[in-house]
Amino acid sequence: MFPIMIDLTDQKIVIAGGGPIALHKIENLLRFGICAHIVSPEIHPSIEQLAANEKVILHRKKVEWSDLKDAFLIMLVTDDKEANERMATLAKKHGKLVVHAEHNDLGNAQIPAVLIRGKLMISVSTGGASPTLSKNIRNHLEDQFDERYEEYLDFLYETRQYIKKHVDSRHERRIWLKKAADLHYLDHPEERDRYIAELTSAYPDL
Ligand SMILES: C[C@@]1(CC(=O)O)c2cc3[nH]c(cc4nc(cc5[nH]c(cc(n2)[C@H]1CCC(=O)O)[C@@](C)(CC(=O)O)[C@@H]5CCC(=O)O)C(CC(=O)O)=C4CCC(=O)O)c(CCC(=O)O)c3CC(=O)O
Numbered sequence: 001m002f003p004i005m006i007d008l009t010d011q012k013i014v015i016a017g018g019g020p021i022a023l024h025k026i027e028n029l030l031r032f033g034i035c036a037h038i039v040s041p042e043i044h045p046s047i048e049q050l051a052a053n054e055k056v057i058l059h060r061k062k063v064e065w066s067d068l069k070d071a072f073l074i075m076l077v078t079d080d081k082e083a084n085e086r087m088a089t090l091a092k093k094h095g096k097l098v099v100h101a102e103h104n105d106l107g108n109a110q111i112p113a114v115l116i117r118g119k120l121m122i123s124v125s126t127g128g129a130s131p132t133l134s135k136n137i138r139n140h141l142e143d144q145f146d147e148r149y150e151e152y153l154d155f156l157y158e159t160r161q162y163i164k165k166h167v168d169s170r171h172e173r174r175i176w177l178k179k180a181a182d183l184h185y186l187d188h189p190e191e192r193d194r195y196i197a198e199l200t201s202a203y204p205d206l
């Protein structure tokens, strides 16, 4: 398994199945502002509610290849083993990303447990060995990587943009970028201000 971050903006995401597990996957996608297509004859009441609020698009039918052929990412969460397996085989053959919720080796992608602090994202995966352990490790990391990281990451992002724009020497850029990553800036916003003052005086924004 290769870890990668993917921008799903404007990509078609299809979930086959409309039960509690589909609901969980939908809620996770919604955290990232992603509206998925749901293909399923029966639909969980909470998914109906989300559809009424235009958070998902419903297709009340059994899944067929035509529902998936233009999707970028497919999640197979029906309780129909045969359909899950057939769609997974076709989807992989066509080079799609496929999460098979029951037998992960029939798919080629898995969803990790995630901790989000602004621009910081920590993903935990056990490669299907124990999703509960992934969740527990993520919960354990919540205290260490607390809300302080949100502002700190904004500082890192903004200074990085400034440095890339104004510091031409690669060597100098590295010095500034590495310095900003020093964790003492996490707890000392006044030190961040000093860093910005030094940076902008060494490299004024003309
Ligand atoms: C392979 C994978 C494919 C995929 O991506 O779906 C998969 C597969 C399966 N999950 C099952 C069960 C459970 N899954 C959870 C929870 C989560 N499952 C997630 C991911 C993954 N689950 C992928 C591997 C990720 C990894 O290994 O790290 C998380 C991390 C992310 C997310 O889905 O959002 C999310 C927590 C997120 C959070 O809390 O933030 C819980 C716990 C709970 O719900 O409290 C249970 C019950 C207890 C247990 O089994 O541990 C079963 C058994 C079904 C059965 O009973 O037969 C299968 C099938 C199999 O065994 O392969």
Ligand SMILES: NC(=O)C1=CN([C@@H]2O[C@H](COP(=O)(O)OP(=O)(O)OC[C@H]3O[C@@H](n4cnc5c(N)ncnc54)[C@H](O)[C@@H]3O)[C@@H](O)[C@H]2O)C=CC1
Pocket (backbone or CB within 6 Å): 016, 017, 018, 019, 020, 021, 022, 039, 040, 041, 042, 043, 044, 061, 062, 063, 077, 078, 079, 080, 083, 100, 101, 102, 131
């Ligand atoms: N990855 C994960 O985190 C987990 C995965 N699972 C697996 O996820 C699957 C679904 O679990 P639940 O939502 O609890 O099941 P469920 O039985 O409550 O719901 C199944 C849904 O699939 C739909 N469906 C059935 N045949 C279909 C078809 N041919 N085409 C489209 N939709 C179809 C049904 O209408 C229903 O909405 C199970 O196979 C289970 O083993 C279970 C727990 C966790």
